[in-house]
Amino acid sequence: MLSAKNLDVRYGQFRAVRGVSLEVKQGETIALIGANGAGKSTLLRAIAGALPIYSGELSFKHKVITHAASCDRVKQGLSLVPEGRRLFTEMTIEENLLLGKTINRAGDWDLDRVFDTFPNLVKRRHAKAGSLSGGEQQATAIGRALMSNPELLILDEVSLGLSPLVVDQVYASIEKLRDAGTTIILVEQALDRAIAFAKRAVCMLEGRIVLDKLTADTNRHEITEAYFGLQQSATQEAS
Amino acid sequence: MINSLVQAILLGGYYALIACGLAFMFQVMRIINLAHGSLAILSAYIVWRITDALAFSPFVSMLIVLPIMALIGWLLQRVILERASKGGELLPVLTTFGLSIVIDNLLFQHFGANTRSLASYVGDLSWESYEVFGLWIGKLPVIILCTAIVVIGGLDLLLRFTPLGRQIRATAFDPETAGLVGIDARKIAGISAAIAMMTVGISGTALGLRGTFDAYAGAPQLLFAFEATIIGGAGSLWGVFFGGIILAIAQSVGALIHPQGFLLGGHFIFLTFLFARIYLNRDFFTLRHWLGKKTTKVEQHEN
Numbered sequence: 001m002l003s004a005k006n007l008d009v010r011y012g013q014f015r016a017v018r019g020v021s022l023e024v025k026q027g028e029t030i031a032l033i034g035a036n037g038a039g040k041s042t043l044l045r046a047i048a049g050a051l052p053i054y055s056g057e058l059s060f061k062h063k064v065i066t067h068a069a070s071c072d073r074v075k076q077g078l079s080l081v082p083e084g085r086r087l088f089t090e091m092t093i094e095e096n097l098l099l100g101k102t103i104n105r106a107g108d109w110d111l112d113r114v115f116d117t118f119p120n121l122v123k124r125r126h127a128k129a130g131s132l133s134g135g136e137q138q139a140t141a142i143g144r145a146l147m148s149n150p151e152l153l154i155l156d157e158v159s160l161g162l163s164p165l166v167v168d169q170v171y172a173s174i175e176k177l178r179d180a181g182t183t184i185i186l187v188e189q190a191l192d193r194a195i196a197f198a199k200r201a202v203c204m205l206e207g208r209i210v211l212d213k214l215t216a217d218t219n220r221h222e223i224t225e226a227y228f229g230l231q232q233s234a235t236q237e238a239s
Numbered sequence: 240m241i242n243s244l245v246q247a248i249l250l251g252g253y254y255a256l257i258a259c260g261l262a263f264m265f266q267v268m269r270i271i272n273l274a275h276g277s278l279a280i281l282s283a284y285i286v287w288r289i290t291d292a293l294a295f296s297p298f299v300s301m302l303i304v305l306p307i308m309a310l311i312g313w314l315l316q317r318v319i320l321e322r323a324s325k326g327g328e329l330l331p332v333l334t335t336f337g338l339s340i341v342i343d344n345l346l347f348q349h350f351g352a353n354t355r356s357l358a359s360y361v362g363d364l365s366w367e368s369y370e371v372f373g374l375w376i377g378k379l380p381v382i383i384l385c386t387a388i389v390v391i392g393g394l395d396l397l398l399r400f401t402p403l404g405r406q407i408r409a410t411a412f413d414p415e416t417a418g419l420v421g422i423d424a425r426k427i428a429g430i431s432a433a434i435a436m437m438t439v440g441i442s443g444t445a446l447g448l449r450g451t452f453d454a455y456a457g458a459p460q461l462l463f464a465f466e467a468t469i470i471g472g473a474g475s476l477w478g479v480f481f482g483g484i485i486l487a488i489a490q491s492v493g494a495l496i497h498p499q500g501f502l503l504g505g506h507f508i509f510l511t512f513l514f515a516r517i518y519l520n521r522d523f524f525t526l527r528h529w530l531g532k533k534t535t536k537v538e539q540h541e542n
Contacts, residue, residue, distance in 0.1 A: 050415055074421035086416040088409050098402070099409050103421035148421050 001026045001183055002047070002078070002152055007056035009039075009046040016042040018207040019056070024152070029184045031198035031215070033191065035227060039207040040187045041083050044154050048080035049073045060152070075103045079150035083157045083187075085141040089130030093121055093140050096129050100147030107149025114143035117173050135166035142174065153177065155186040159193070171197065191220060191227075205229045240495075242374050247491035249377070251467075251484030252384025256445055257460055258467035259391050260438035262479040265468065267398075267411040267431045269328070270320055273335040276461030277342040278436065282308050282443030283357070283452050284350060290360050297357045301444040305437050312436025313429045320432065321425070339457060347454035357447035365448070383445045387483070390438055391476045397434075398476075407431055466509040472516070485512075 002024040009017040017039045024030060032040045045051045047058060049070030058066045060076055068076075087096055097114055115122050118139040124132060129140055138158055145153060155174065159167040171193065178184055178197070188194035195201060195215045203211035203226040211218070211226035261275045272278075282304055289300040315338075323334040358365035361379075368375040398404035410417040410427045418424055446452055446460065463486065471482020486505050493504015 048419055050419055069423070069425075070415075070418035071421045071423045074419070080419050082416060082419060086413060086419075088412050088416070090412060091405070091408065095405055099405055099417075099420050099422065102402070102406060144420055 001028075001061060003059045004047070005057045007043070007046065007058060008054040009042050009051055010054045011042075015054075016207055017046065020204075020207070020209055022202065022209065022212075024183060024185065026151075027181050027183055028200060029178050029198040030186070030200045030202055031194035032185060032187045032202050032204065033194055033223060033227060034204035038204040040204050041156055042207075043204070044080060044156050044185065044187065045082070048078065048082075048154060050080070050082070071103065074148050074150075075105070077105060077149070077151035078154070079145040079148050079152070080154040081141050081145045081156060081158060083160065085137045087129040087137055087140055087144075089128065091129060092126050093129055093132070093136075094125050096140050096144050097147055100144035103148050105149040109146045109149045111147075114146060117146075117176065118143055120169075133166075134162050135169060138162060138166075138170055139173070142170070146177075150182070152183045152185070155184065157187050157189070159188065159190065167193075191223060195220065195223070203227055243491045243495060244488065245374055245376060246380075247487040248484055249380035249384050249487075250491070251487035252380065252387040253442070253445055253449060253483070254463050254467045254486050255480040255483030256383060256387040256390060256438070257442040258464040258471070258479050258483050259387070259394065259476055260435040260442065261461075261464045262468045262471070262473055262476060263394060263438065264432065264435040265473050266476075267407050268316075268320070268324075268428055269411070270324060270331045271335070272435070273332060273461060274315075274339040274342060274457075275335075275439065275464055276457035276459070277339040277346075278308075278311070278439050278457075279443040279446060279460050280346060280452055280454065280457040281311075281342055282440040283447040284346060284355070286440075286444050287355050287357055287447060290357060297360050297444060297448060301440065304440045304444070308436040308440035309433035312432040312434070312439075315436070316429045316432035317425075321428065339461070343455055343457055350454060352453065354451040354453045355447070356451040357444065358450070361448060379449055383449065386441060386445065387480065390441060391480050394434070394438070395476050403430070463505070466505060469516070470509060470512040482512075 002022070004020060004022045007017055007020045008015060020043060032044070034040050042051060046053050049068060053066050056066070057064060060073065060078055063076065065073055065076065088099065094111070097111055101110075115125070120136060121139055121143065124136060129137065132140065142155070142158065158170055158174070162170065174184065174186075175197065186194070186198065188197070198215055201211065201213060201215050201218060201223060202209055203223055205226065206229070210229065211223065257279060261272060264270055264272050285304050285307060286297055286300045289295060289303055290297045319334055319338065320331055323331040364379055367378045369378065369381070398408060406417070406422045406427050407430075409420070410422055410424050414424050467483040467486045468479055469482070470485050471478035471480065485508060489508035490501045490505040493500030493502070493507070496504070
């Protein structure tokens with residue numbers, strides 16, 4: 001579904017993502033794991049079109065989208081829930097959600113279904129997004145992405161800054177999405193949660209992918225070593 | 240005194256009309272368009288040309304000019320502003336300043352130094368007045384004031400309640416995230432510029448109807464628009480409306496004090512507001528502050 005070949009993403013001279021190749025199949029759930037600064041968010045933002053791709057090729061549903069504008073990628077069915085939520089804080093929840101509907105892709109996500117999925121938003125419907133709690137904001141951000149009826153949903157650090165209880169709620173709702181067959185890539189710092197949620201784990205270190213295995217075939221120990229770059233063999237496996 | 244005040248409010252309607260396009264562009268595109276006044280004069284000339292050649296009423300000519308101005312706005316954004324704004328905040332200011340000089344001189348070359356007016360094409364309307372409690376109130380200034388209210392109200396409703404307005408606000412707030420939710424920021428910027436230029440077309444016509452204009456009349460229009468915008472606060476269009484009226488009142492008071500005080504009064508109130516905005520709390524200017532209702536800042540809590 002999504003295919004990245006030798007992606008390079010740079011901030012000026014700095015290569016934040018170095019020669020990353022990644023294949024994502026329809027219906028897969030992938031956990032992207034790595035330390036701060038490993039290039040996870042950069043990779044995801046480049047895939048969503050918020051950052052320019054320096055070199056390499058990115059295609060989605062067999063169409064090359066390497067240099068497509070981010071709104072065109074949303075049109076094709078690729079949606080990112082950015083790190084830090086990035087809501088339009090001066091607007092109400094409902095307005096934020098409706099903005100997600102700008103690209104009117106066919107599908108069954110609409111306001112009612114988002115409010116069914118995140119019942120805690122219903123009573124705050126007309127509240128300014130800036131006045132919400134972290135959990136409500138995150139739910140709004142996910143709901144906004146879902147309103148475009150994406151085929152591939154990318155979630156960047158959805159549990160950042162949320163209390164464990166709220167994280168459980170957020171995960172309960174994205175598990176529903178996963179079980180409904182939505183293809184999901186997510187970044188998650190809590191390793192156990194990531195392994196439990198995703199079928200495949202991709203670990204990044206210093207801008208490269210150092211481990212790419214099904215979660216069933218790997219374990220916490222192996223991922224931890226890849227995370228810190230301890231395992232020499234892991235680097236070789238990937239290359 | 241009352242008479243001056245009423246006339247000032249009517250003049251303020253014109254200032255509000257010319258300022259709202261400038262403020263709209265600043266608000267939604269973060270661009271200070273220094274060619275604003277010259278474009279208003281350009282539209283006044285086009286209206287005059289059409290009126291003169293086809294013997295239409297200036298109001299009909301204005302309707303023809305609106306799509307032309309919209310196209311000019313769209314081109315302005317695509318060809319000039321889009322590229323200029325990639326070079327930082329200062330570059331669009333310099334570029335539009337250059338553009339205003341180009342427009343002024345092209346107009347001068349083409350139309351010469353004669354002053355023009357649309358007033359002669361509307362017959363009696365240019366001097367007809369209502370008598371209210373012993374005051375004479377010109378029909379035309381009333382029409383212009385009402386137009387300003389309609390235009391600003393329309394823009395406000397558009398921004399608040401329509402999907403397009405929502406997308407414009409989202410793009411103004413955070414263009415990158417707007418792109419991520421599927422908003423085509425280029426398209427939105429082009430539409431915003433087109434809308435702003437349509438208001439310029441209306442204000443150019445208003446200028447031509449209420450007085451005379453020549454090729455170099457753009458600079459004072461820009462100045463009045465800019466002062467009204469700063470006085471009213473660039474954040475809200477209704478603020479700009481009241482900014483225009485405050486400016487006009489200050490000018491009239493200036494003129495009462497001294498025959499040459501008209502412009503000085505306006506500059507004085509402009510500078511007062513400018514410094515007040517720099518040094519005083521933002522809340523100071525909101526209605527809420529003056530109505531005594533406490534502003535409840537909702538703190539962002541992460542749970």
